[in-house]
Amino acid sequence: MNKILTLAITAAAVLTNTFAADVRSAIESPDAKKILKKDYLGPAKNYKMPAGCISNDPDAIARGKFIFHNLNGEQAKGKLPKGLDRNLANAEPKQYGNCVACHNIEDAQGAGNIGPDLTNYKMYFMDSKTRDNAWVYQKIADPRTDNENTHMTVNLTTGLFTPTEICEITSYIVSEKK
Numbered sequence: 001m002n003k004i005l006t007l008a009i010t011a012a013a014v015l016t017n018t019f020a021a022d023v024r025s026a027i028e029s030p031d032a033k034k035i036l037k038k039d040y041l042g043p044a045k046n047y048k049m050p051a052g053c054i055s056n057d058p059d060a061i062a063r064g065k066f067i068f069h070n071l072n073g074e075q076a077k078g079k080l081p082k083g084l085d086r087n088l089a090n091a092e093p094k095q096y097g098n099c100v101a102c103h104n105i106e107d108a109q110g111a112g113n114i115g116p117d118l119t120n121y122k123m124y125f126m127d128s129k130t131r132d133n134a135w136v137y138q139k140i141a142d143p144r145t146d147n148e149n150t151h152m153t154v155n156l157t158t159g160l161f162t163p164t165e166i167c168e169i170t171s172y173i174v175s176e177k178k
Contacts, residue, residue, distance in 0.1 A: 044144035049137040053167035064172030106177040
């Protein structure tokens with residue numbers, strides 16, 4: 001009986017090794033280090049707000065509002081404000097902010113409550129001089145500079161937004177809302 005059991009175990013081991021070798025060659029094995037390195041943001045970065053960034057121009061504020069309240073170019077609600085395009089230069093849909101998924105602000109529909117409420121931001125923070133335009137710009141560009149554990153998107157460092165788009169979002173947040 002031992003001889004039969006030994007032969008069965010040997011045969012099973014040979015089959016398993018042969019099968020396992022075949023399976024290993026069929027499984028995709030990407031280099032995880034390369035993937036992680038590509039996705040790594042690196043350290044938080046301080047940005048200097050560009051000169052003339054904050055605007056009272058109604059078109060700039062309208063673009064900032066649109067970006068704040070919408071996600072994807074193809075799925076964006078309403079007519080695009082002058083100066084925005086639904087697609088990038090390569091015809092890929094432009095992903096806008098959808099800040100309202102986490103923040104509340106005047107006229108928000110479906111506003112989130114994960115991030116701070118930005119309703120009356122001008123009155124509470126700008127008029128009181130608790131915050132300034134550069135602080136808001138930096139918070140949108142790379143919010144990790146004062147909170148390394150933030151869940152807010154890192155927008156300028158990752159290239160999700162351009163400096164101009166961040167200026168327009170900032171202009172919208174700090175503007176007087178009616």
